[in-house]
Every structure is written in C-alpha cells, then in structure tokens.
Amino acid sequence: MKILVTGGAGFIGSAVVRHIVQNTQDVVLNVDKLTYAGNLESLASVHGHERYTFSQTDICDRQTFDRLIADFQPDAIMHLAAESHVDRSISGPAAFIETNIIGTYQLLEASRQYWNTLPDNKKQAFRFHHISTDEVYGDLEGTDDLFLETTPYAPSSPYSASKASSDHLVRAWHRTYGLPVVVTNCSNNYGPYHFPEKLIPLIIQNALAGKALPIYGNGHQIRDWLFVEDHARALYKVMTEAAVGETYNIGGHNEQKNIDVVKAICDLLEDLAPNKPQGIKHYQDLITYVTDRPGHDLRYAIDASKIQKDLGWVPQESFETGLRKTIEWYLSNQEWVEHIQSGEYQNWIQQQYRTEQV
Numbered sequence: 001m002k003i004l005v006t007g008g009a010g011f012i013g014s015a016v017v018r019h020i021v022q023n024t025q026d027v028v029l030n031v032d033k034l035t036y037a038g039n040l041e042s043l044a045s046v047h048g049h050e051r052y053t054f055s056q057t058d059i060c061d062r063q064t065f066d067r068l069i070a071d072f073q074p075d076a077i078m079h080l081a082a083e084s085h086v087d088r089s090i091s092g093p094a095a096f097i098e099t100n101i102i103g104t105y106q107l108l109e110a111s112r113q114y115w116n117t118l119p120d121n122k123k124q125a126f127r128f129h130h131i132s133t134d135e136v137y138g139d140l141e142g143t144d145d146l147f148l149e150t151t152p153y154a155p156s157s158p159y160s161a162s163k164a165s166s167d168h169l170v171r172a173w174h175r176t177y178g179l180p181v182v183v184t185n186c187s188n189n190y191g192p193y194h195f196p197e198k199l200i201p202l203i204i205q206n207a208l209a210g211k212a213l214p215i216y217g218n219g220h221q222i223r224d225w226l227f228v229e230d231h232a233r234a235l236y237k238v239m240t241e242a243a244v245g246e247t248y249n250i251g252g253h254n255e256q257k258n259i260d261v262v263k264a265i266c267d268l269l270e271d272l273a274p275n276k277p278q279g280i281k282h283y284q285d286l287i288t289y290v291t292d293r294p295g296h297d298l299r300y301a302i303d304a305s306k307i308q309k310d311l312g313w314v315p316q317e318s319f320e321t322g323l324r325k326t327i328e329w330y331l332s333n334q335e336w337v338e339h340i341q342s343g344e345y346q347n348w349i350q351q352q353y354r355t356e357q358v
C-alpha cells in the first residue's frame with residue numbers, strides 16, 4: 001500500500017511511521033508542517049529508507065496538498081496532524097480552529113477530489129482514517145461509566161471541541177459524498193518521543209532537573225493510559241481491516257489518578273536514576289500542587305471491547321512495563337529532549353507555570 005500520513009513528525013504520528021516502515025512493505029509519505037511539536041529526529045530510524053519520504057507542508061495549504069496527493073497516489077490517508085495540547089488550546093485557541101477544523105476540511109476536500117478520479121476497484125479500497133481522541137466525549141462522573149463508540153459528544157476544551165468538529169466533518173463527508181472513512185478515538189498515550197509539555201514526560205524531565213512537579217488541582221483526575229506503540233498497532237489494524245464508516249474506541253484498560261502516575265514515575269526514578277540533583281532527598285518531595293486547568297475534565301475511561309471483538313486488538317504493554325521503558329528511553333535520549341527544549345519550549349513553560357516556579 002501507499003499510505004499518506006499527516007502529522008508523522010509528532011509523537012503518535014512518528015510511532016505510526018516507524019511501525020509501518022519497520023513492520024510492513026508499505027510505502028509512506030509523511031506530510032507535516034513541523035510546528036513546535038514536530039521533530040524529524042523522532043524519525044531518524046527511517047530517514048533515508050527507500051519506502052519513506054517526507055514533505056514539510058501545512059495541511060491547510062490546499063494547492064500544495066493537491067499536488068502531493070496527485071503525485072503520490074495514496075491508497076490510504078492516516079490523518080494525525082493536529083494541535084494536540086489542551087493547555088495551549090486554552091491560552092490560544094486560534095491554531096486549533098485553523099489546523100484541526102479548517103485543516104481537516106481542506107484534507108477531506110483534497111481527498112474527495114482525488115478519490116473521484118480513481119477507478120472503481122481503487123475507489124472501493126481507498127481509506128481516509130481520521131485519528132481522534134476520547135476527549136470528544138467530555139468527562140465521566142461515575143466511577144464505573146465507560147466511553148462507548150455511541151457515547152454522545154460533549155467536549156469541554158477548545159482542543160476537544162475542535163477535534164469533535166473534525167470528527168463530525170469526517171462522518172459528514174462519508175454520509176454525503178461516500179468518502180470511505182474510518183474514525184478512531186483513543187485515550188492518553190505515553191512512551192518515547194513524547195513532547196515534554198504533556199504530563200508524563202514533563203514530570204520525568206522536571207524530576208531529573210530537580211524542578212517542581214506540577215499537579216493541577218488535587219491530582220485526583222483520572223486518565224486511561226496507553227503505550228504509544230500499542231496505539232500505532234491498533235491504528236494500522238483499523239486502517240487495513242475495519243469496514244468503511246466504522247468507529248473504534250482505543251484504550252489501555254489502565255485508569256490512573258494523575259497523582260498516582262506522578263508518584264509511580266518518582267518511585268521508578270528512585271531505582272533508575274538514584275543520583276539525584278543536589279539537595280533532593282526523594283523525587284516525591286518535588287510534588288507541587290498548582291492552579292487547576294480551567295474546565296478540567298475529571299475522568300476518562302474507554303470501553304475498548306469493540307476493537308478487541310472485531311479486530312482482535314489488545315494492548316501488549318502493561319502500565320508498569322510501559323512506564324519503565326518510557327523512563328529508560330528518556331534517560332538514554334537526553335540529547336533528543338535537549339534539542340526540543342528550545343526557545344519556544346522555554347517560552348511556553350514560563351507562560352504556563354509563571355506563578356509556580358516550575
């Protein structure tokens with residue numbers, strides 16, 4: 001297959017590109033704008049591979065995208081390009097509207113125009129796979145409730161509202177124009193190459209630097225964590241095996257309170273990085289409660305039984321093994337982190353945590 005991946009220089013997109021190039025015979029074109037979150041160093045292991053090419057292109061740039069799609073002639077598009085950080089969407093929603101909504105619209109129109117030119121057999125086989133989030137469902141109050149594929153949308157943040165909008169556009173392009181789409185909604189990913197503005201890599205990096213570990217509110221909010229390579233496998237399975245028009249929820253069966261995640265990282269670091277920065281006795285002493293995120297969703301939890309039943313996918317990594325692997329990766333790849341902790345990253349940290357000395 002020829003697969004066009006958008007956002008392939010990001011955290012999940014790069015895992016998807018590495019998975020496809022290393023485990024299949026498919027050809028990949030990675031289209032990424034390289035925003036602050038995109039990093040070609042995450043793709044060093046496939047750089048120069050004969051089945052991999054890259055184009056630095058904004059998905060909102062329709063003219064360039066039309067040319068790319070006409071030249072590459074994809075059998076499938078996996079759409080991961082997005083603004084993805086909830087806190088950034090609160091302080092600056094414009095980029096989220098632009099990329100997540102307008103960008104997805106431009107991509108759908110480019111795909112539809114291309115798809116209409118295909119012969120019947122290729123037309124039927126073509127897939128537009130939209131990669132979305134469990135945050136479109138809003139949050140769960142009860143402790144037993146789970147997000148199903150049929151749960152009504154109730155997004156809370158500018159980020160999740162923009163992703164919800166893009167999901168609606170994708171489904172409308174299927175129903176109205178017949179574009180063969182599949183949609184996946186996944187829970188929180190973690191693992192190697194995760195940009196250190198998100199909770200798990202931020203905590204690892206701050207702990208190693210002897211800085212405060214910021215917990216929003218009381219830290220009792222719950223997320224379901226999935227190892228990123230398990231997500232990449234699930235996405236490939238859905239893209240190649242799911243029926244047209246289907247939606248799959250993807251999750252790790254692994255609900256954790258934020259405070260427990262942070263404590264687990266501290267405990268693992270005691271073992272894996274015992275030489276602490278000067279003056280630090282225990283990593284947990286760095287835990288600092290800070291101002292809560294506005295509109296903070298309390299609990300996410302996924303029912304992933306449909307993808308298990310239909311496609312036989314289950315996560316391979318447990319949270320214990322996945323978290324250990326992740327911390328070991330950060331300890332061995334400090335150069336990758338140093339390169340992305342550039343000026344823009346410093347500006348974000350100062351703006352976001354300005355009163356807290358994080």
Ligand code: NAD
Pocket residue numbers: 006007008009010011012013031032033034035036037038039057058059060079080081082083084085099103131132133134163185186187188189190195
């Ligand atoms: P990320 O922020 O790490 O990467 C996003 C990538 O998209 C970057 O490489 C960036 O350069 C690129 N990009 C941004 N705007 C672009 C534009 N206008 N044109 C082209 N490229 C652009 O994000 P991620 O965490 O890897 O998430 C990938 C996708 O998965 C997103 O759609 C996100 O909503 C979804 N998702 C993420 C998670 C998670 O836990 N991280 C969970 C579920 C779903």
Ligand code: DAU
Pocket residue numbers: 084085086087132133134135186187188189197198199200202214215216217219221222223258293300
């Ligand atoms: O659920 C899927 C979503 O998971 C994805 O769609 C998003 O792209 C991804 O960023 C992630 O969103 P979250 O907001 O859940 O992830 P984040 O890592 O930003 O925060 C995880 C939890 O930790 C959340 O409850 C907020 C909290 N938090 C986060 C940061 C950065 C803190 O307590 N302190 C922090 O400094």
